[in-house]
Amino acid sequence: MITPGSKYFFGLTGLSLIAAILYMVLVNPSDLGAVALIGLAASGALIGAMALFTRDGDVYADEEAVAANAVAGPPSFWPIVFALGAAMVLTGLATVSVVFILGIAVLIGGGVEWAIHNWADGASSDHEFNKFARARAISAIEYPGLAAVVLGVIAFFFSRVFLALSKESGTIFFIVAASAIFLVGILIAFKPFMKGAATVIVAVVAVVTLVGVGTFAALSGERKELAVAAEEDHYDASHRECGKEESKHYDHHANNSVSLRSAVTATIFVKDGKVYAQSMGISKNVDTITIPRSNSTSVLFRNLDEEERRLVVNLGTAKVNDTGDVKELLGTCTQLTGKNQEQVMTLTIPKPATDPEQYSFTVPGATGKIKLVVP
Amino acid sequence: MSHSDSPHSSEKAMDIVNNVKSSSHRIRNSIASIFGIVLLAGCATNAPQDTWQPKGDNAQIINNLQWIIFPMAGVVGVLVFAFAAYTFWKFTDRGQPIPSQSHGKPIVEIILTIIPALILTVVGVFTFRGIFELANTEDTEMVINVTGQQWWWEYDYPVQTDQGITKPIISSGQLVIPVGTKVLLRETSRDVIHSYWIPALNGKKDAVPGRINLLRLQADKPGLFAGQCTEFCGLSHANMRMEAIALSKEDFAKWVAGQQKAYTSPAAGTPAKEGEAVFLNQCIRCHQVNGLKKADGTPAIAAPDENVYSGAAPNLSFLMSRNTFAGAKFDLLNKSCREDVWGASPETIGAKYLAGVSQSCLNETDLRAWLRNAPAMKPMYADPTKLEKSGGKYRGMPNLGLTETDIDKLVAYLLTLK
Numbered sequence: 026m027i028t029p030g031s032k033y034f035f036g037l038t039g040l041s042l043i044a045a046i047l048y049m050v051l052v053n054p055s056d057l058g059a060v061a062l063i064g065l066a067a068s069g070a071l072i073g074a075m076a077l078f079t080r081d082g083d084v085y086a087d088e089e090a091v092a093a094n095a096v097a098g099p100p101s102f103w104p105i106v107f108a109l110g111a112a113m114v115l116t117g118l119a120t121v122s123v124v125f126i127l128g129i130a131v132l133i134g135g136g137v138e139w140a141i142h143n144w145a146d147g148a149s150s151d152h153e154f155n156k157f158a159r160a161r162a163i164s165a166i167e168y169p170g171l172a173a174v175v176l177g178v179i180a181f182f183f184s185r186v187f188l189a190l191s192k193e194s195g196t197i198f199f200i201v202a203a204s205a206i207f208l209v210g211i212l213i214a215f216k217p218f219m220k221g222a223a224t225v226i227v228a229v230v231a232v233v234t235l236v237g238v239g240t241f242a243a244l245s246g247e248r249k250e251l252a253v254a255a256e257e258d259h260y261d262a263s264h265r266e267c268g269k270e271e272s273k274h275y276d277h278h279a280n281n282s283v284s285l286r287s288a289v290t291a292t293i294f295v296k297d298g299k300v301y302a303q304s305m306g307i308s309k310n311v312d313t314i315t316i317p318r319s320n321s322t323s324v325l326f327r328n329l330d331e332e333e334r335r336l337v338v339n340l341g342t343a344k345v346n347d348t349g350d351v352k353e354l355l356g357t358c359t360q361l362t363g364k365n366q367e368q369v370m371t372l373t374i375p376k377p378a379t380d381p382e383q384y385s386f387t388v389p390g391a392t393g394k395i396k397l398v399v400p
Numbered sequence: 401m402s403h404s405d406s407p408h409s410s411e412k413a414m415d416i417v418n419n420v421k422s423s424s425h426r427i428r429n430s431i432a433s434i435f436g437i438v439l440l441a442g443c444a445t446n447a448p449q450d451t452w453q454p455k456g457d458n459a460q461i462i463n464n465l466q467w468i469i470f471p472m473a474g475v476v477g478v479l480v481f482a483f484a485a486y487t488f489w490k491f492t493d494r495g496q497p498i499p500s501q502s503h504g505k506p507i508v509e510i511i512l513t514i515i516p517a518l519i520l521t522v523v524g525v526f527t528f529r530g531i532f533e534l535a536n537t538e539d540t541e542m543v544i545n546v547t548g549q550q551w552w553w554e555y556d557y558p559v560q561t562d563q564g565i566t567k568p569i570i571s572s573g574q575l576v577i578p579v580g581t582k583v584l585l586r587e588t589s590r591d592v593i594h595s596y597w598i599p600a601l602n603g604k605k606d607a608v609p610g611r612i613n614l615l616r617l618q619a620d621k622p623g624l625f626a627g628q629c630t631e632f633c634g635l636s637h638a639n640m641r642m643e644a645i646a647l648s649k650e651d652f653a654k655w656v657a658g659q660q661k662a663y664t665s666p667a668a669g670t671p672a673k674e675g676e677a678v679f680l681n682q683c684i685r686c687h688q689v690n691g692l693k694k695a696d697g698t699p700a701i702a703a704p705d706e707n708v709y710s711g712a713a714p715n716l717s718f719l720m721s722r723n724t725f726a727g728a729k730f731d732l733l734n735k736s737c738r739e740d741v742w743g744a745s746p747e748t749i750g751a752k753y754l755a756g757v758s759q760s761c762l763n764e765t766d767l768r769a770w771l772r773n774a775p776a777m778k779p780m781y782a783d784p785t786k787l788e789k790s791g792g793k794y795r796g797m798p799n800l801g802l803t804e805t806d807i808d809k810l811v812a813y814l815l816t817l818k
Contacts, residue, residue, distance in 0.1 A: 288588075288610065288611040288612045289612075290586065290612055304543070304558065305543075305586060305612060305614075306537055306540050306543040306584040306586060306614065307540070307543055307558075307560070308538075308540070311558075311559075313558065313559045314558075315545065315556060315557075315558035315559065315568050316545075317545055317547045317554065317556060317588065317590070317712075318705075318711070318712060319590060319704065319705050319710065319711025319712045320547060320588060320590045320609075320711070320712075321609075321610055322588075375703075375704075375705035375711055376701050376702070376703065376705065377688065377690075377701065379698075379699045379701060381567075398558070398559065398568045400556045400568040400569070400570040400715070
């Protein structure tokens with residue numbers, strides 16, 4: 026006998042097949058749409074066959090007598106979460122996108138949990154078995170999902186703390202936090218009394234502390250130089266300064282950033298206010314650096330002066346208007362670099378210069394120029 | 401009489417046995433022939449990429465190392481094979497009793513540990529010494545930037561006044577170096593990993609995008625040396641060749657002077673002048689000729705970055721001063737002129753190379769075929785309908801659909817580039 030559940034899926038299969046045939050005849054037999062409809066038909070047939078084989082999973086039919094005496098499970102709170110998600114989605118549509126995105130996540134999470142809970146409730150008349158069935162079905166999603174949320178929370182609040190602290194304090198904070206985690210890990214591994222409830226307490230205290238400190242840091246705002254840099258639009262390339270630094274709020278430890286030091290074609294120095302260069306493989310100082318066109322090439326800048334300096338590459342001018350009357354200077358520069366510190370500049374220049382003197386390296390405030398040749 | 405006892409079936413059985421015997425003879429003879437051919441190939445003297453014929457200091461360091469390690473490895477190999485063969489023959493199961501079994505002989509174990517350790521120590525000492533000698537760049541006398549791309553090599557010579565290079569030189573296909581000079585190649589790549597290898601002058605060195613790897617070459621005598629990209633780099637990897645030509649210092653100075661000449665436009669009204677116009681109309685999209693000017697007098701700057709995946713195409717300035725084109729896959733010289741240069745003595749090769757390609761020596765067949773339909777000559781990703789993966793850019797030269805008249809004009813023009 027064909028069960029009621031399987032009828033729906035077999036119906037879906039038949040309709041999908043008809044739709045697929047019509048689509049192939051009327052639209053395009055090799056189109057993705059035809060593949061999708063045939064896939065839908067195949068899925069319907071598979072699920073229909075499974076429903077037929079399991080008699081629609083109708084356990085109540087066999088357990089009616091037991092069910093009469095069964096105790097109902099506790100009420101589910103997932104509908105509330107689902108409703109909260111829906112509310113957040115609607116609110117987010119009218120306010121900010123973050124609320125909308127979070128609402129989608131809550132809506133999906135709540136919906137899945139609610140569906141699984143409901144399914145498990147009807148799995149049998151045995152409440153304990155239903156709990157087991159629910160855990161079995163949802164654990165594979167719940168644990169990774171929960172872990173992702175916890176990691177996201179940790180990463181977010183850690184980032185708030187680092188943005189609020191100065192570079193030096195941030196380093197100290199990171200070392201202290203990492204050492205504490207390491208010590209707690211050792212304790213948990215080697216001291217059995219630390220396991221169980223104690224571990225949970227430590228984890229909860231750590232997370233609450235982090236959330237508290239992170240919230241405080243977020244409310245305090247980013248450290249001053251970052252706030253000013255954002256306000257002055259330092260991050261916009263069109264506003265980048267390649268001359269004398271006018272703002273006091275810039276990264277004074279740019280040298281600590283990751284640099285591509287292993288493959289530089291040349292090193293440009295500034296010492297006693299004079300610029301000079303050394304090219305890889307050439308023992309004497311050079312006044313010309315040659316780099317291949319259309320290839321990313323790195324040049325290292327090393328400041329040997331007391332004063333903070335930066336390297337600027339001048340790449341000629343570009344026409345701004347159609348007539349060419351208005352031109353803008355082309356080029357880029359490194360960050361300001363302190364004494365005995367260095368920065369890498371990576372260049373990709375696709376075409377040779379029309380004028381041999383067109384491209385050059387300079388250091389504002391220092392004398393001398395290194396010609397840049399792109400053959 | 402049973403079926404198997406019939407005279408007919410015994411003849412058939414004999415036939416099968418004879419066939420099996422003859423097949424096994426054929427297989428044995430084939431294996432012996434292949435082995436013999438491989439063995440004899442090692443005796444070839446005219447082998448431009450033979451690793452046993454060093455022509456410079458760096459290759460000599462590798463060769464010296466080979467002469468230490470190969471005999472040692474050979475002796476060890478022969479001993480191991482002989483011992484394995486003896487064991488195989490001696491202990492094959494012929495129904496004899498199982499030999500007496502013993503577990504652990506400390507003296508044998510110690511000897512079998514110490515001997516390989518000693519061998520490896522000796523090999524290690526010589527190998528590390530060789531590696532450090534090859535890595536030395538302290539006393540470099542000349543620097544050349546070498547950039548690999550699918551499927552050709554570009555050479556650019558930075559300004560080095562002590563070598564007479566007062567303006568940068570750019571070339572492709574053939575590396576030109578002065579004899580007896582410690583030349584440092586700064587290798588990189590514009591697209592994928594390639595590997596530069598001219599066996600007569602040094603070992604291999606990978607050219608890696610975003611990195612600069614160093615390789616030192618030095619040639620003892622003037623001569624031409626063949627090489628091959630040795631890192632699989634795509635469709636035409638096998639066609640990515642290179643040649644190095646070592647010239648005497650005087651000849652190298654002449655070559656440098658020739659490469660730094662100003663561009664001379666062909667005389668008006670000549671086919672070459674018309675070819676220049678075709679070049680400006682078609683080829684300039686990717687190929688640069690330094691000094692070439694557009695009709696309005698402004699410099700003609702190629703834009704391979706807009707058309708080619710690697711962002712570059714060979715600079716064709718002084719093309720006819722080279723002997724090859726298309727990534728050294730094809731000769732610009734016809735067969736007899738080519739053999740004349742390759743077969744020249746160290747004393748005469750410089751003059752022959754510097755003569756470049758003349759009208760009578762030009763390999764017009766391959767050059768015209770290349771201009772007619774380049775992808776048919778060398779496999780490349782140059783089908784305009786299949787460029788989705790490279791963002792609409794070619795890997796290699798596409799078929800430009802040039803007419804025969806345009807090709808005539810272009811050949812006439814290219815012949816003037818020397």
